[in-house]
């Protein structure tokens with residue numbers, strides 16, 4: 001992005017114009033937690049409520065028709081953004097809900113639901129679910145719980161000292177008992193890219209299904225889910241310039257068709273008698289109850305906005321920012337976790353400052369108007385692997401500037417002196 005384009009992008013985000021901590025310009029480096037929202041997204045939600053608000057897929061009136069159209073157009077926009085068909089995108093409240101939906105579908109199938117079609121989702125005691133040590137808790141705990149419910153066994157790939165998934169014993173981790181291989185596309189701690197092709201190939205060799213946590217990739221890279229060859233993927237609107245409260249589960253059509261429902265109730269049924277119920281085809285089968293229509297519309301607009309800017313250009317801009325971010329590792333006493341080579345990582349950098357607790361680092365930066373995240377970033381096993389309880393994390397988005405990162409580095413360079421640490 002040229003300086004003029006970047007300025008125009010920033011001008012579209014009202015929140016970026018505010019000041020914090022007694023008049024300091026905000027330097028927002030916490031986009032991996034949640035992104036800010038452009039005017040078009042905010043306006044789309046307001047416009048929906050002002051002009052089209054109605055329950056979708058029911059009423060016989062014009063508003064219901066318009067609301068349904070907006071809701072389904074948004075689905076089409078999100079689908080197109082990740083290379084999928086509309087029927088392959090299920091609205092969920094977010095990535096966490098999407099990952100839980102898949103995990104619970106496996107246990108419902110295992111409990112005998114879903115008929116013969118659901119066979120691929122049935123687990124036997126001793127079947128194996130494979131994850132990685134780098135996972136966000138949202139792509140770990142639901143699988144632990146699934147194992148506890150079904151007698152399946154959780155296995156995992158470790159990571160190397162750089163936070164890269166260690167594939168050296170792939171054939172011992174992925175076995176003929178493996179039924180699911182679930183992994184994050186991009187780590188929310190190290191920004192490291194997962195070896196998707198290798199993991200998909202390993203899963204396919206043994207007939208296992210793949211589940212991709214695409215939360216940290218879809219907002220930052222061109223992502224074509226069918227081309228990646230994954231079976232399922234989850235991502236959240238709020239990290240990709242969209243509203244909170246909505247996200248998506250991508251599933252290959254034939255798998256969504258075979259998958260039993262999890263949340264049941266209105267809107268996901270075909271015929272209901274007092275004795276039994278038949279279910280709607282996907283995606284409606286997985287969308288029980290009144291949906292988050294305004295938020296879905298906002299997510300569709302966010303996807304379109306990013307698509308029009310061009311994800312190649314977004315990725316290029318953020319690659320430059322990643323190069324600037326990893327330079328915090330040059331500051332004496334600052335150690336970043338994850339790969340040093342920016343070809344292997346996106347603009348998410350977690351680090352420790354020798355002798356200063358991450359929370360204190362966060363506070364000193366906050367006093368200067370710089371927002372970073374501190375803690376374990378919902379990835380305790382990865383922090384344990386690195387031998388640290390907490391890190392501070394700076395992360396960028398399309399609206400982040402190199403100047404902001406320079407300010408952040410400068411502020412960080414003063415942190416040890418502030419605490420009197422050599």
Ligand code: PMP
Nearest residue numbers: 094095096136138188213215236
């Ligand atoms: N996976 C990763 C890699 C994430 O970064 C996050 C959000 N921190 C999630 C899953 C969960 O997303 P959500 O909180 O939007 O459900």
